[in-house]
Amino acid sequence: MSTPPRGRLADAYDLVIFDLDGVIYLSDKAVAGAVEAVQRLHDQGRSIAYATNNASRRAAEVADLLTGLGVPAAADEVLTSAAAAARRLGDRLDPGARVLVVGAEALRQEVVEAGLTPVGSADDQPVAVVQGYGRDVGWVILAEAALAVRAGALWIATNTDRTLPSPRGPLPGNGSLVAVLRTALDREPDEVIGKPQPVLFEEAVKRDAADRPIVVGDRLDTDIEGAVGAGLDSLLVLTGVSQPKDLIAAPPHQRPTYVARDLAGLFDDVATLAITGNGETGWRISEGRLDGHGDPIAALRTIAAAAWDGTDVSALSGATDEAAKALRALGL
Structure with a gap:
């Protein structure tokens, strides 16, 4: 991207491409907050697509499942690896x-x-x-x-x-x-055919003639790797497969642009979701210790940024009780 976006994340993009399993639902149950987040995007007139590697349902069946869970969806918004x-x-x-x-x-x-x-x-x-x-x-x-x-x-x-x-x-x-x-x-x-190959993303972008799409997924090795390969920005949510330790260890071709706990992050400020270094999130790392205060996910962004820059965070400890608590919350 040439110019970093500003404001709320959802407002910075003209198409949101969602993965399904681990993002919108787990098995046949909605992920907490997913229904509200997607409904909010629909209410704002945002373009949405669902791109799933799961080949066990056709697009109309996926749309019916989503609708049954309370997530507004139409068959022409769903792209499946089976159909592709x-x-x-x-x-x-x-x-x-x-x-x-x-x-x-x-x-x-x-x-x-x-x-x-x-x-x-x-x-x-x-x-x-x-x-x-x-x-x-x-x-x-x-x-x-x-x-x-x-x-x-x-x-x-x-x-x-x-x-x-x-x-x-x-x-x-x-x-x-x-x-x-x-x-x-x-x-x-x-x-x-499916992610991380670009086919589903290319179909979604072409269908909506999108200029600034973003991919939202829970897997580094499919959703995020696919977005990186397609040259698209991406948001990793921690409601499915990939977890904090996976993000920290992610190779360059699997690194998301943003990370959030769940889909509520779509309505947070872009600057707070970006994976940035010391001091920019309220947290900092010095001499193998995490210090600061705030949301543990903000601490994760700082830790990931440090790891990607070559800092050894394998034995990271908390400089304060709050920092130690944040590390435990992240499973680190």
Whole structure:
């Protein structure tokens, strides 16, 4: 970005692109404050998009789920890796081409929508395999996929998220299932569609003709890495997978522009959300000790900035009781 934005974060951007799992909901329950934050954006006439790697629901189903949770959403605001993968196959293959589908019913329906023929066995001689998350994916269909790929079928993965956030903790995601085939085949998929690849973000920006979009996500390795790769600003919220220790250790290609506890941060001042150094957040680091006062998330911004500048914060201690309490709140 050429000029740093000012004022409230949401006011500085013309499109907010939300991840879903871990940002808007966990499983089928809304994240605290998410409904109110999205409703507030809608009331202000802000453009919104939802970009999800989860391939187990179609856009209309996602919109229905969001609406049921109290989050205003329309199907044309939702971009899924399942739909994007099916469109990619539709562009590459002849009409009616046979595609072995590994995943949920939603992915199969997207393949049909793309003018292709879904099959479930390598014996059907599919010309491609598309693999997405599905709760019922098991050994039988994975074995069929391995046989098809070995026979020369194109292998497309909707995403490679290792885990899915849930109220009970991280659960195996599509990346874990892709790893089964990667191990069996000793090779990578021919193409991965979802984040951190830029496809979903590019579709969202093009749809809204946005000049200044921002990505909001909970994962450094998909949402934030994808935003960095696409040249977009990003906000990491700590309601899902990535946590303070992950932010501090983030490599350059996974570093967000801003960090907030949750989506309420969209309505905070940009300057308070930026990851900045000593003294600018009310906190400072000196000789391996954190000192200052205020919100622990503000302390996290200072710690992350110091770590990214090369300061060793691995044994950081609190100079005061308040600082020690902030470190404990951050799990550091």
